Amino acid sequence: MLIFGAFEYSLELEEALGELERSGIKRKDILAIPMDTYLGSSKDSINEAHDFYSKAFEVGAACATGCSVIGTSIGFILNWGPIIWGLIAAAIGLVVGWGLYFLFHRKAHRSFPKRIPEVIIVVKCSKEQSDLVMEIMGQYDVLTMGRHIESSS
Amino acid sequence: MQEHKRRQLAIIHKYGVTNLHRQNPYIVAWWSAAFPGFGHYMLNQYFRATLFTLTEVIINTLAHVNEAIVYTYCGKFELAKSVLEPRWALGYIIIYLYTIWNSYHSTLVQNKLVHLGELEDERLDTMVFTTSGIQYLELKSPVIAAIYSFFFPGLGIVYNHRFLLGFYGILWWLIYLTLSGAHESLAMLITGNVEESIAILNPHWLLFMPSVMWGATYHGVITAKQQNRLFRLEQRQFLRERYGASDVRIFD
Numbered sequence: 242m243l244i245f246g247a248f249e250y251s252l253e254l255e256e257a258l259g260e261l262e263r264s265g266i267k268r269k270d271i272l273a274i275p276m277d278t279y280l281g282s283s284k285d286s287i288n289e290a291h292d293f294y295s296k297a298f299e300v301g302a303a304c305a306t307g308c309s310v311i312g313t314s315i316g317f318i319l320n321w322g323p324i325i326w327g328l329i330a331a332a333i334g335l336v337v338g339w340g341l342y343f344l345f346h347r348k349a350h351r352s353f354p355k356r357i358p359e360v361i362i363v364v365k366c367s368k369e370q371s372d373l374v375m376e377i378m379g380q381y382d383v384l385t386m387g388r389h390i391e392s393s394s
Numbered sequence: 395m396q397e398h399k400r401r402q403l404a405i406i407h408k409y410g411v412t413n414l415h416r417q418n419p420y421i422v423a424w425w426s427a428a429f430p431g432f433g434h435y436m437l438n439q440y441f442r443a444t445l446f447t448l449t450e451v452i453i454n455t456l457a458h459v460n461e462a463i464v465y466t467y468c469g470k471f472e473l474a475k476s477v478l479e480p481r482w483a484l485g486y487i488i489i490y491l492y493t494i495w496n497s498y499h500s501t502l503v504q505n506k507l508v509h510l511g512e513l514e515d516e517r518l519d520t521m522v523f524t525t526s527g528i529q530y531l532e533l534k535s536p537v538i539a540a541i542y543s544f545f546f547p548g549l550g551i552v553y554n555h556r557f558l559l560g561f562y563g564i565l566w567w568l569i570y571l572t573l574s575g576a577h578e579s580l581a582m583l584i585t586g587n588v589e590e591s592i593a594i595l596n597p598h599w600l601l602f603m604p605s606v607m608w609g610a611t612y613h614g615v616i617t618a619k620q621q622n623r624l625f626r627l628e629q630r631q632f633l634r635e636r637y638g639a640s641d642v643r644i645f646d
Contacts, residue, residue, distance in 0.1 A: 243644065250626040251533060258636075272642040273633040295619060299421050302612040306428045309604035314467035314597075322592035324580055327604055359626070360633065365642045 242371050246378040246386040247358030254360060257381035261364060264373055272363040297342040304338030305331040358384050403511040404624050406531065408524040410556035412438050414508045415620045419501035425612070426497040429605040430490055433497030435613060437504060440559060446493055447566075451602070453489065457482035460601040518628040529555055531625045539614030547606050550614030554621060563610055570606065574599035 248254040262268060312330020316323030364374050371388055378386050404413035417436060426433030431446030454460055457479045465474035521530040534554055543550025548563025571577050575594045582591035 243642070250629045254629070255632075268636065269639065269641040271637050272640040273637040275630045275633060295616070296418075298615060299418065299612070302608050302615075303421060303424045303428075306605055306608040309608065310428075310463070310601065311467055313601060313604055314464040317464055317592065317595075317597060318468045320588070322579070322583065322588060323595055323597075323600060324576065324583060324591070331604065331608070360629075363642050363644065 242366055242368050242391060243389040244364045244366065244371055244374050244378070244386065245389070246362045246364070246375075246383045248360045248362060248383055249356060250359050251382060253381040254362075257378055257383070258362070260377045260381070261374060264370075264377065266364055266366055266370070266374065270365040272365075274361045274363070276359055276361060278357065293346065296346070297339050300342040301335045301339035304334035306334070308334030308337075356384060399516045401507065401511045401514045402516045402518075403508065403627070404518060406519050406522045406529050408522070408526050408529060409558040410529060410554070411531070411617075411621055411624065412440075413620055413624060414438070414504055414511055415616075415623075416505050416508050417501050419498045419505075422501045423494050423498040425609060426493040427490075429602070429609055430493040432605070432609045432613075433493060434500075435559065435609075436616070437497060437500050439500070444562065446489075449489060453482055453486045454602075455598065457486045458598070459483065459486060460598045463601060464597040515631075517631055518624060520625075520628050520632075531621060531628060533625055534618035534621050536615040536618040536622075539618040540611050543610040543614035544607060547610030550610060551617070554614060554617045556617065563606070567606065570599055570603050574603060576600060576603060 246257075248257070258271065258273075261271065309327050309331035313323045313327035316326030319326055362378070366374055368390070375386055375388070403415075404411055422433045422436050424433075425436055429447065430450040431443045431448075434440075434443030434446060437443075458477045462474045462478045465471070465477060518531075521528070539550035539553050541550070542553055546564065547567045548560045548565075550560075551557075551563055552560030554560075574596050579591040579594050582588075582594065
């Protein structure tokens, strides 16, 4: 019998694998396949150059800093003072920087769901063990899982 | 004997993680411009970055650069001219431009080192025990790091385990708060005492704060993301080692 489980990279994944081995599954009967997205090895991206949100935030934070310094300075002669104007300017900078990046790179952007299967675990076990295997996977944050019952030929 | 590692992507040590990562050289240069030294923090060159930040604060204070900036944006050009100390201002500019150029250039080099490091794929460590504490790779939330760093620069960096830099940031934020009067002013603003809240502020020390706040926030976000990436890379290496010789066949 084969059991498939989809996980994120996590400490829980290693806990699940450790518990599976302790429950009597042999190491040779476990297969682990790290999955890639079009970005590289995961949504937080092995290749950071393609991480859309990081880059948008990069530009946003840079604009926020610049605007905030200017806003704080001018705030000394404005009604509400430097702190408020510094914060307002920073917010404007952040939104404008982020927005401009978004406008120019909208086409390159493809959004991911928050949690994606990053590792597929395949476990070969007997019919009797299968419930236990799925229970362990369920305990340690498996995203989805399924089993394949081999037809006895 | 331990095998010699030539091009690693990261090490874990008692003060946190030090790693190479791909960056946009213009962004790094921009952080150097916002606060000399910050670009070098992004490059994980902690010691020189710290010395640059100290240089910045000392020479900026001696040359009255921040006051001149405030006067200039307020349109008081005569005041700006008179407050600036020429004895220090010229040296300030040279060091300022050097940090921008140097961090830009170093980013180009480090990006190549990252490429080589990824090709060599040396085994990453995941945990280190020292007499002063445990350090390990774990998944971090960039959002939490950003929020802590925004409200108190340094905390987000401690959250990312780089506690020596984090406490250096906390110390400076306390100094800025004390000398600028920012939190007192904020309290007065909230209670509606606007005029006094402006009068209490010290422009010189206040003007360091936006860059520090945003620099720390940005640093919190990118280090959290980098550490998540290292965590994933290490776990991939682990899975390959441990289950690479699997007997499982899906099709016979």
